[in-house]
Amino acid sequence: MQKAAILVAGGKGTRMGTQISKQYIPIGGTPVLMRTLETFHQADSEIQLVLVLPKDDFEYWESLCSKYDFTLQHQLVAGGETRFQSVRNGLHAIAFEEGLVAIHDGVRPFVKTEVIRESFAQAELTGSAIAVVPLKDSLREVTEEGNSNFRERHRYRLVQTPQTFQLEKIKKAFLTAERPEFTDDATVYEYQGWQVTLIEGNPENIKLTAPEDLDFAEYLLSKRSHR
Template identity: 65%
Template sequence: MKRYALIVAGGSGTRLGAPIAKQYLPIGNRPILMHTLAKFRGFDPSLSLILVIPGADFDYWKSLCQQYNFDVPHLLVAGGQSRFQSVKNGLDAIADTEGLVAIHDGVRPFVDTGVIQQSFQTAQLTGSAIAVVELKDSIRKVAASGSSAFQNRNEFRLVQTPQTFQLKKIKKAFEVEESFAFTDDATVYEHQGWQVSLIPGNLENIKITTREDLEYAAYLVSKK
């Protein structure tokens, strides 16, 4: 089956307080997004890569690619006002209706290639594959009153990306109106009444959001 990777970095990414969006910040020897794209390219050179970033950033991204001699082939697509709209724009850029698509956060450059491989294999069989990891800490549910109650952490998982789907099904899922209940692509898929399949993720596959994440990311790059 034809396979795609939809790398989403459509937001402004300003939570770090840096002068540029986090997806363009360098770790190691190149910007975060380049690490992410290269990881999927290294997994399968025949994979069709689609990068979703703000349309206003196209020229800046192209200049970065020239600056860092980054030549991994990819299609640029303009993001929307929300992650839902950015993913939808990316899916709309895929003419095919048959195949598989891995949807991945652009600021998760440390996904393991084994996770990518299993995501495609599982999605081909079941329709979907959502990378998750077990919780290490104890958790409590906090009520509006401020009271809290113990929760069994074994009943919960932390959700990562990639979230990989049969193309025809995820395209249909994204035909609906956007809802605040859609916290990720899996919830959009579930809205159709379809059950998602979970696969093991990898703990290093962090989403770089804070300054501490960026420091940890630099450490991970230095280990390679």
Template identity: 65%
Template sequence: MKKFALIVAGGSGKRMGAPISKQYLPVAGKPILMHTLERFRDAVPDVELILVIPPADFDFWESLILDYKFTIPHRLVGGGKSRFQSVKNGLDAINSEVGLVAIHDGVRPFVRHEVIRESFEVAEKTGSAIAVVPLKDSIRRLSDDGKSFFQERQYFRLVQTPQTFHLAKIKKAFQVPELVHFTDDATVYEHQGWQVTLISGNAENIKITTPEDMDFAEYLASKTGH
């Protein structure tokens, strides 16, 4: 089946406190987004890459491509006011109902090749594949009256991306109005009454959000030869 990867990077990076959005900050000598695009191209060489960023950033991104001599083919799509809208814009830009699409946060540049490949393989068989990792810490649930309650952590998972789907089904799922509980693509898919399939992610597949994350990202890059 034809494979697409929707790399979504519509954030402003306010928590980073940097003069440019976090997705354009350099890690190991080049912008985070370039690392992420490379990961998908290297894992699945025939994947069609679609990068969703704010329309106001198009010229800046093109200048970065020239500055860093970045040659991996990809299409640009303008993002929306929310992640939901940005993903919907990206899906609408795919002129096909047949195939598989991996939706991935642009600021997760350390996803393993094996996770990307498995996400496509499992989604082809089951309709979806959501990367998750187990919790390491104990967790407690807070109630409205301020009390807390112990929870068995083995029944919970931390959700990452990629989240990969049959193209026709996820396109249908995104035809509904945006709801507050749509925290990721899996919740949009589930809203149709479909069960998602979980796969193992990788612990170093962090979402770079804060200055501390940038320090850790440089460490990970040095260890992985990114």
């Protein structure tokens, strides 16, 4: 079955406090996005890689590819005003009509190749595969009145990416109008009345958002180099 991966990287990363967007920041000497693309290629060298960036960043990205001698084949697609629109643009760029597509945050470079492969295998069977991890901390729900109530953490999961789907179904789901409750691709899929399938993610697959995340990223890379 044909496979594609859409890496969404349309943000400006204002919380990172850096002059360049977070997806272009080098970690371990290589920009974040290049590491993420390489991980998907390592999972399956036949995956069609679609990289969604702001249109204004295309020239800068191409200069980075030249600077770092990055030759891994991928397709650039212009992002939209929201993540929903960016994913939809990425779906339109896929070269085949039937197959599987993984949708992934470009600034999650530490996803394991085993998770990527499992997401494709599960989505082929059930239609979807959403990477999640269990909570470690206690959980409380805060009401509108300011009160809080204990919630059993074993009933909840933290949602990551990749979120992988049968292409025909997720393209149909993204034909609907954008809604505020669409916080990720799973909620768009679920809006059609389809149940999502959860798979085990990996805890270090964090979304690089704040300066301390870069420190953690360098630590993870240092651990790899000492193995």
